[in-house]
Each structure stands twice: as C-alpha cells, then as structure tokens.
Amino acid sequence: MDMIELMYQENILDHYKNPHNFGKMENATVHHHEKNPLCGDELDMFLMIDENKKIVDVKVHPTGCAISVASASMLSDEIKGKSIDEVKNMTKEQILEMLGIPISPVRLKCALLSLDTLKNSTLIFEKYMRK
C-alpha cells in the first residue's frame, strides 16, 4: 500500500462519507463554529452537557476535506459520554493517534480543526459556568 492509500484508507473514507453523530442540535449547551481560513474547512459542534459536566450528547456538522471531516466524526465518538474535564486537555498527539494515518505538515490544520473546535467549546462552557 503506498502512502496515499494509507492516508485515504477505508475507515477514513467511511467517516468522511457517513460522519458519525452528524447533524445539528436544538437546545445544545454549547454550539461552536470554527473555520479554517486557509482552506475553508468548517465545523459546527453541538454539545449537550449535564450538571456533572458530562457530555451526554454530541452532534457535528463538518464541511471540508476527508481528513477534517473524518477527524470531526472520530472525535465526536471519542468525547461522547466523557466529562468536560476529561476532554478539555486533549492533545494534538491524541488526535493523530485517533486518526491513525500519516498526516503531512500542510494537512495538519485539516486534522486539527476538530480539536480546536472542541477546545474552544470547552472554554465557552467554562466561561459560561463561571457566570
């Protein structure tokens, strides 16, 4: 298998074609939109968070390349059922491990749009909680 087939392996394309937790959510605790200005990838993330700061439901609405969409889809599975404290410090390395494919430096921003969106969503949530 060459590099490119490794990158676009079946599970990545499955997530791209049928993203998990796809859609929008009414009454989300946090809804955050993030955009990658360089390439135009976009992601809407909706989190339903309960009183114990647990993410009880998540919806993602990504538009963009296979890498950014697959990343959003996988991350939505990853964080569902976890607490905000568990996910707020997720790292770039965790995302890359989750994707499990070689990512070139120029595509890193595609892979990490989901993480940026999650991080900013947790920040918005915490700011809101403090009020």
Next chain:
Amino acid sequence: MLKTKTIMDVETIRKDFPILQRKVHGKPLVYFDNAATSQKPKEVIDALDFYYNNYNANVHRSIHQLGEEATAAYEKAREKIAEFINAQYEEVIFTKNSTEGLNLLAYSLTSGLKQGDEIVISQLEHHSNFVPWQQMAKHLGLKLKFIEINENAELDEESIKKNITKKTKIVSIGHISNAIGTINPVEDIARITHENGALMIVDGSQAAPHIPLDMKKIDSDFYVFTGHKMLGPTGVGVVYGKKELLEASRPFLYGGEMINEVKFDDTTFNKLPWKFEAGTPNIAEGIGLGVAVDYLTKVGMQNILNRDRELLDYAMEKIKEIDGITVYGPKERASILSFNVKGVHAHDVSQILDSEGVAIRAGHHCCMPLMSVLGISATARASFYLYNTEQEVDTFINAIHKVKKIFGV
C-alpha cells in the same frame, strides 16, 4: 478562438528549467500551479547568482565601480520592462509584488477623496485587489461597489455600466481571474471609466505572464503585476502608471531614495520613478525580472498565448470525458482550469494528484467573495505555462481517475 499552430519548441524550453528534471514521490514533476508562481529558467537563477558573486552593491548612491554596475543593471531591467509593456521608463515603478502595488495605489489615490466617493471593483477580484479597497472605503467613508458576474462567470455588461458612474473615482479590475480564468474586457472598462472621469487600475498579475501587453492600447491609468508568476524571482513587482498621474500622486512609502532634499520642516521628493521607491530595493530580483522579460520576449508573448490555448483546449477536452467533473469559469478563458470532482473535496484531489507528481492548487484561491457567489468553498485549479506538455496533461487526467478510484466515486 484564433487557432495558430505554435512555433515554439516545448522540449527545448523545458531544458531551460532545471526544476522540471526533478522527481516528486518518485514520479516526474508535473507542475500545474503556475497561477500561484511560475518556475524559473536557468538564466534568471544565474542572474541572481552572478549579481551576488560579482557586483553586489547598493544602487543609486554608491560611487564606486560595483555601485555603477549594479545601478546600470537594475535600471536596464526597468528599461526592458517598460519596453515589454510599451510604456515609458519613468512609468515603471518597482514594488515587492502585486499586493504591494495595489496597496500603493489604494493609499496614494484615495488621499484626495471625500466621504461618499465611490470605488468600483468586481466579484472576481483576488483578495489583494479587494481588501485594500474595502479597508480604505471603511476608514475614509468611501462607497465600494462590485461589478457582478453573469451566468457565464464573465463580468456582466449591464453591471459594468450600472456601477461606473459620475460618482466613481477609482475602478480597479483584474485583467484575468486567478480563480477561474475569466479574461476581462479591460480596454472597454477603461474607456467607460474615463468617460465618467474616474481612474482605471488593472491588476495584471495573471495577464502579464500570458498575453502581450500594450499600455497604450489598454489605456488604463495604472497597471499592476508581479515578477514571480512570469518566470522572474519572488520579491519584485511592477506598478505602471501614466507619468502625469504618478507625478500628481502622493508617495506611498517615505524614506531614503525617494527624496530630493530633506530639511527639518519639509521634504521634496525624488523624480519618477524613484519617488515611489523608498529604501534599498530588491536589486538582484529586479535584475532577474529583466532577464525573465528577455526570456519571454525571446519566446514571444503571442507564441505563449497560442500555446496556452492549445494546451488548455487539450486539457478541457480530456477532463470533460470524465464523469462527475464540474469545470468553473467561462468558455473563453486564460490557461486556468478550475474544477471539482463530485464527492471529493479539492484538498483531497490535490493530495492524491501530488502522489502522482502533479502539483495543482486547491482552495479558495484568495477569492472568498467569488467562491461565495459561485456557492462553493473551494476548487482544484490546474494552471498551465509555456513549459507544460500534452503528456503532462495525460498524467494529470490519469491522476484524477486515481482520485475517483480511491474515493469510490
């Protein structure tokens, strides 16, 4: 479309570009990202090298042999560029690139405008001919208007007439759209602009590398282009301006070189073109652009234009045979092929093409407003130049089939 058999020999030309010998991911490089930047012939690369090895000195001020040689070479380059576009020597101002050129004009030409004065651009513009005007309008209370495109992705004639009026002070239009290849009728727009008493600027970034330019014929007041898309080095561009207008305009950058006499209470400015060239310029790059212009002249701009059309026609024919391809832009276009593969994002198209050694561009091409008009977020863009071949187009087409195979579309 005028069909003329090309008389230039592409194989000979290819030998002049060392980079075309390299391999990418083990495959021969197919460079179709010429609208972003062109490759450079050995003559241009050598000219930079020769300057630094033999006569590196500051221009216009060092009274010694090296300074004389550097100044002569730098000013000779200006002379060649003036000839290349049929302008006078003093009308050629060196800048860093088109973006700087357009900013220069945006700052200099708006200084006398009043609140409510109008500036007209189009929906096709690159951000570099968009954001400067938008921000000037915002800060100075000017009104920015947009010529719309029609269903063929050409500037709409009615919209041109409707937007350019007696209230218009500046019209700034790209000659060729970098995103979709539309060739705009800049001569007609210049005429309409002048009938309304306004100034006409043309952003020629994509035109200067591809079509013969004649400033007298186009008759715009200003014409802006960049060196690195026309076989020259990065870091050098040109603003052409009609002499009397440049003389009447305020300088953009202040400092050394652009002055005549500096006193504690005031400064008088240098003559044209140096009035607009503050600070030590990109000397080697300016000289390099002169060499690039020599190269283009040697091949012949009409030959390049004919060859562009030949190759574009070939590529269009081939790409249309593939299912699920959308091509953007008008039928009559410059050598820019902007497209999407159904079900695949442009980034992924570009990544997979790269695995076959094919370099294209994917994204919004610095034209986010245009993308929103077209209702898309990105396209894949192949752009050709004089050293590209039909065989390379075949490789590109095969790579698109690979994209479709990987994505199962």
